[in-house]
Amino acid sequence: MAKKEKDFVKEITPMEEDFSRWYTDVILKNELVDYSPVKGFMVIRPYGYALWEKIQSYADEKFKATGHKNMYFPLLIPESLLNKEKEHVEGFAPEVAWVTQGGNQVLAERLVIRPTSETIICYMYKKWLSSYRELPYLYNQWCSVVRWEKTTRPFLRTSEFLWQEGHTLHETEEEAQTETLKMLDIYRQVAEDLMAMPVVIGQKSEKEKFAGAHATYTMEALMHDGQALQAGTSHNLGQHFTKAFDIKFQGRTGKEEYPYHTSWGISTRLIGGLIMVHSDNRGLVLPPKMAPTQVVIIPIAQKKEGVLEKANELFDKIKAKGIRVELDDSTDNSPGWKFNQYEMKGYPIRIEIGPRDIENNQAVSVRRDKLEKEIISLDNIEETLSEMLDTMQKDLFEKAKAHRDAHTYVVKDYEQYKKDLPTKPGFAKMMWCGCRECEDKLKEETG
RNA sequence: CGGGGUGUAGCGAAGCUUGGUAUCGCGCUUGGUUCGGGACCAAGAGGCCGAAGGUUCAAAUCCUUUCACUCCGGCCA
Numbered sequence: 001m002a003k004k005e006k007d008f009v010k011e012i013t014p015m016e017e018d019f020s021r022w023y024t025d026v027i028l029k030n031e032l033v034d035y036s037p038v039k040g041f042m043v044i045r046p047y048g049y050a051l052w053e054k055i056q057s058y059a060d061e062k063f064k065a066t067g068h069k070n071m072y073f074p075l076l077i078p079e080s081l082l083n084k085e086k087e088h089v090e091g092f093a094p095e096v097a098w099v100t101q102g103g104n105q106v107l108a109e110r111l112v113i114r115p116t117s118e119t120i121i122c123y124m125y126k127k128w129l130s131s132y133r134e135l136p137y138l139y140n141q142w143c144s145v146v147r148w149e150k151t152t153r154p155f156l157r158t159s160e161f162l163w164q165e166g167h168t169l170h171e172t173e174e175e176a177q178t179e180t181l182k183m184l185d186i187y188r189q190v191a192e193d194l195m196a197m198p199v200v201i202g203q204k205s206e207k208e209k210f211a212g213a214h215a216t217y218t219m220e221a222l223m224h225d226g227q228a229l230q231a232g233t234s235h236n237l238g239q240h241f242t243k244a245f246d247i248k249f250q251g252r253t254g255k256e257e258y259p260y261h262t263s264w265g266i267s268t269r270l271i272g273g274l275i276m277v278h279s280d281n282r283g284l285v286l287p288p289k290m291a292p293t294q295v296v297i298i299p300i301a302q303k304k305e306g307v308l309e310k311a312n313e314l315f316d317k318i319k320a321k322g323i324r325v326e327l328d329d330s331t332d333n334s335p336g337w338k339f340n341q342y343e344m345k346g347y348p349i350r351i352e353i354g355p356r357d358i359e360n361n362q363a364v365s366v367r368r369d370k371l372e373k374e375i376i377s378l379d380n381i382e383e384t385l386s387e388m389l390d391t392m393q394k395d396l397f398e399k400a401k402a403h404r405d406a407h408t409y410v411v412k413d414y415e416q417y418k419k420d421l422p423t424k425p426g427f428a429k430m431m432w433c434g435c436r437e438c439e440d441k442l443k444e445e446t447g
Numbered sequence: 448c449g450g451g452g453u454g455u456a457g458c459g460a461a462g463c464u465u466g467g468u469a470u471c472g473c474g475c476u477u478g479g480u481u482c483g484g485g486a487c488c489a490a491g492a493g494g495c496c497g498a499a500g501g502u503u504c505a506a507a508u509c510c511u512u513u514c515a516c517u518c519c520g521g522c523c524a
Contacts, residue, residue: 011459020518029458035516095523116524147523150448156524163524208523218524230524267524300483336484354483364483373483 012344014281019225024154026275026283030345033154040152040159044268047345048155050292051271052162056142058194058289059164059266062186068138068166073120075143076111081119085244088118091211095147097159113146118212118237118263121167122245129169129249135259136179137169155272156229163267169242169259171251176260180236183264184217187232190266196287196397197221197277198404199231200427205439210263214238222404223276226425231273234264277400278369284346285368287396288389295325295385296347298338300354302329310358314351314381321382323389343368348392349385367392369399 011029015022027033032048044052060070076099083089092115099111114120125137142164152158166183170176184201191197199219209216213235220228241247242258251257278285288294295318299311311327318325326347328338335352342350352364352373361378365385369392376384407426411417417428432439 018518024517037515039515091523145524149523150521151517151519153517157522161524165524210523233524265524269524302482304482331482334482334484334486336482336486338485339483340485352483356483 012281012283015224020153022281023272023276026279027154030284032271038159040149042152042154042158042160044162047292048271051274051286051290052268054290054292055190055194055266055270056164059186059190060142062189063140063164063166066138066182066186068140068168071139071141072143073114073117073124073141075114077114077117077120079110079112081123082112084119084122085212085241087240088212092116092147095149097146097148114143115145115147116263116265117141117143117145117165118167118241119245122241122247122261125167125169125242126245126247129247129259132171132249132251132257135169135171135249136175137167137259138179139168140164140166153272155268155275157269161267161269163265165263165265168262169247170262171249171257171259173238173260176236176238176262180215180217180234180262180264183262184219184232184234187219187234187264187266191219191221191231191270191273192397194287194289195270195274195277196289196393196400197231197273198397198401200228200404204233206436207439210235210237212237212240214240220427221273221277222400222407222426223273224403225276226407228427229269229273229276231270232264232266235262237261237263278396279346282340282371283344285396286346286348288348288393291324291346291348293324293326293347294389295323295349295351296342297325297327297351297353298335298342299327299329300335300352300357302331304355306358307353307355311353314353314363314378318382318385321386323382323385339366343371349388351381351385369396 012025013021027048030047031045032051033042033044036043063070082092082096096115097113099113100107121139129135129137142162144160144162145165146160149157149159168176168179170179188199188201191199199221201217201219204210204216204218210233215236215238217234217236218230219232221231223229237260239258239260242261248256248258274286274290275284278287297311297314297318299307302308302311308329311329315325315327328342333341339350346368348368350366350368352366357363357378362375363378363381365374365376365388366372367374367388404427407424409420409424409426409428411428411430414430417430
């Protein structure tokens with residue numbers, strides 16, 4: 001069996017053998033990304049970009065539904081703006097890219113390519129804000145940012161990445177806190193509802209919080225290999241930036257006040273998480289809600305009379321139901337080749353339809369996560385498929401959740417924890433007094 | 448930024464130790480037969496061996512430098 005398995009998936013390194021290579025193989029063979037001539041910068045190819053578009057449209061709809069609007073701010077930020085918030089510049093300065101020349105002219109002031117846009121957005125907010133009546137400011141932008149990373153991995157850590165960054169201003173501290181948690185919850189929905197990726201929600205320690213934040217909240221997902229992935233963050237920035245940038249408004253009492261500020265972001269890293277949570281040694285496994293194509297129809301012996309006609313009929317029926325469906329009637333490759341190809345690409349459901357099926361008013365369906373052939377009737381096939389897709393979406397979430405729970409441990413004894421750590425990958429729940437000293441000690445002693 | 452690995456046709460590899468002008472599989476092109484788990488036959492196209500310099504009559508092979516990718520660590524979305 002093991003040998004047979006290997007023959008089928010000869011192009012993908014099994015994850016048990018080398019998890020990192022498996023991941024790289026899956027994304028390269030599926031043509032999600034490719035390396036560009038610039039170190040650390042990746043090209044996102046159509047199939048990979050389609051996944052990002054799914055995340056974008058889902059999240060964007062939620063943002064709009066909660067009153068946010070999109071804007072666009074410039075790519076370049078003057079050095080002096082970056083320098084205004086002390087912790088912020090210390091956090092980001094080591095990894096920014098600089099523009100020092102325009103055409104043949106050396107610039108009087110260096111410009112940074114945005115690593116994140118708090119500073120330039122605050123600069124503009126100062127210009128615009130004057131009264132409490134204008135608050136809250138609820139804005140978001142979809143863009144890319146650049147952080148000069150030393151080592152990179154497609155989707156997980158690249159020098160340029162696509163993301164959205166929301167930047168809001170509020171009259172009160174409570175409102176800002178509510179906003180921070182509200183957006184974190186939308187991120188949880190993106191992960192859990194759309195991507196079937198269970199996450200743990202939490203607050204970052206003082207040490208790990210965003211550079212310049214008052215408090216940082218995060219969601220983390222557990223990968224197949226037992227490692228956690230930071231999948232999205234929401235920051236309550238307090239008045240750190242609004243004071244540094246002197247953003248003021250006239251409050252209800254007539255006095256000048258500084259607004260409270262939040263920012264929050266998710267990025268193309270989520271795609272890396274998606275792959276590492278669901279996929280297997282045959283390639284991608286996509287939850288139906290994420291899949292650019294949900295059902296692929298593969299006709300068998302398609303030159304035989306009636307096969308293609310029936311396949312097309314099915315296609316129309318399924319499409320009319322609102323399911324994203326494809327019909328592969330190409331003759332270049334055998335059905336067996338197609339089976340493997342679409343399994344690698346992670347299409348949730350495959351339908352086989354051949355002369356024998358047509359005779360019996362049936363089709364063969366195979367769910368990508370189960371890989372078992374199942375006979376389904378052609379009557380109401382679109383209903384059957386619709387239900388299968390819903391079930392699969394739920395099953396994938398439950399499966400990932402079971403994996404997470406099986407790898408979550410309660411730690412009561414610190415010494416025991418240190419012993420267990422190398423052999424028990426996953427989440428560890430433990431009590432912590434909250435001080436920096438203990439955190440440093442933990443990190444030093446356990447990595 | 449530290450430590451390891453790899454660069455030979457679109458992809459995966461052999462050749463390097465012991466120098467003699469590049470080989471195999473997949474893919475690709477053309478034609479034909481096929482089609483229920485990666486089909487078969489025939490005929491083709493495609494590479495100055497990551498880059499630069501050196502040694503030599505002669506370099507994929509030896510020497511020096513450099514670049515890229517990749518993995519493991521420290522930091523992040």
